[in-house]
Amino acid sequence: NAGVTQTPKFQVLKTGQSMTLQCAQDMNHNSMYWYRQDPGMGLRLIYYSASEGTTDKGEVPNGYNVSRLNKREFSLRLESAAPSQTSVYFCASSAHGTGGQETQYFGPGTRLLVL
Amino acid sequence: RKEVEQDPGPFNVPEGATVAFNCTYSNSASQSFFWYRQDCRKEPKLLMSVYSSGNEDGRFTAQLNRASQYISLLIRDSKLSDSATYLCVVNQRGSTLGRLYFGRGTQLTVWP
Numbered sequence: 001n002a003g004v005t006q007t008p009k010f011q012v013l014k015t016g017q018s019m020t021l022q023c024a025q026d027m028n029h030n031s032m033y034w035y036r037q038d039p040g041m042g043l044r045l046i047y048y049s050a051s052e053g054t055t056d057k058g059e060v061p062n063g064y065n066v067s068r069l070n071k072r073e074f075s076l077r078l079e080s081a082a083p084s085q086t087s088v089y090f091c092a093s094s095a096h097g098t099g100g101q102e103t104q105y106f107g108p109g110t111r112l113l114v115l
Numbered sequence: 116r117k118e119v120e121q122d123p124g125p126f127n128v129p130e131g132a133t134v135a136f137n138c139t140y141s142n143s144a145s146q147s148f149f150w151y152r153q154d155c156r157k158e159p160k161l162l163m164s165v166y167s168s169g170n171e172d173g174r175f176t177a178q179l180n181r182a183s184q185y186i187s188l189l190i191r192d193s194k195l196s197d198s199a200t201y202l203c204v205v206n207q208r209g210s211t212l213g214r215l216y217f218g219r220g221t222q223l224t225v226w227p
Contacts, residue, residue: 042119042202043159043217058214090158102147104215106158 001026004107006091012113013081021110023091031094032074033058033104034066036087043090049074081114088112093100118142121203121218128225132193138186147206148179152199161200162188164224173215186194190193193225 007022024034034046045058047066055066063085065077074093078085091107128134140148148165155211163170165177165186176189186203203218 040219042219048214102140103149103161106160108158 002092003027004093004105006089006107006110008110009108010111012115013078014115015082017081018077018079019081019112020078021089021091021112023075023107024071024073025091025093025105025107026072027093027095027105028071029093029105030071031096032068033092033094034064034074034076035090035092036060036085037090037109038087046089047075081112083114085090086112086114117205117218118207118216119205119218122221125222125224126203128193130193130195130225130227132225133189133191134193134202134222134223135190136188136201138188138218140184140186140203140205140216142207143181143184144208144224145184145205148177148186149204149206149215150175150177150186151202151204151217153202154199156206159217162201195196195225195227198223198225199201 004025006103030051032047035043037043044060046060046064047058049055049068052071067075089110094102094104119140126134150162151159152162153159163172163177165179167179169178174191178187200220200222202220205216
């Protein structure tokens with residue numbers, strides 16, 4: 001099992017450009033998540049998907065959109081990138097997303113720089 | 116006030132030392148508690164869950180005090196490989212999703 005994979009690993013954008021971050025998991029998990037991590041801020045939830053076909057906003061959704069393409073894949077789109085979106089983006093998944101002692105598994109991250 | 120607050124660190128300790136990290140959470144309805152480990156420029160990975168009665172995994176001991184809304188992680192006999200950032204993580208009761216709140220992390224460096 002590859003676990004959670006993310007592409008690309010690195011990306012440099014100019015302000016106003018758009019891009020899509022891809023995430024896929026092969027663990028047959030129902031729930032998937034997108035976080036961003038900034039120095040001194042910790043991980044913050046952008047969007048999540050409890051199950052295929054559903055998505056919901058997290059703590060910091062502004063400037064982002066998501067698509068749960070199927071059970072395996074959950075993409076994050078920046079329509080018009082801003083320097084404030086410079087960050088490391090992590091995708092994660094968990095089996096059921098029902099809370100309790102359930103582990104979230106993270107992908108390796110995408111480092112995004114917006115100039 | 117942040118949901119989860121941690122010792123800012125950094126902690127720099129010699130090999131073999133015992134080191135403890137503390138964490139407080141603001142929501143008394145929080146249900147589940149974890150410590151994640153994050154190596155430099157890597158993704159977070161679960162280190163251990165934290166149970167009400169306290170639990171141990173080898174050199175690592177986690178404690179939970181619900182009354183004080185306080186979580187701790189104790190590392191005994193520190194190894195060089197323990198150098199990482201340790202994230203305190205909390206899941207809130209009533210959430211229909213396993214939505215986690217992360218502390219900012221405490222950086223640990225173990226030196227030879």
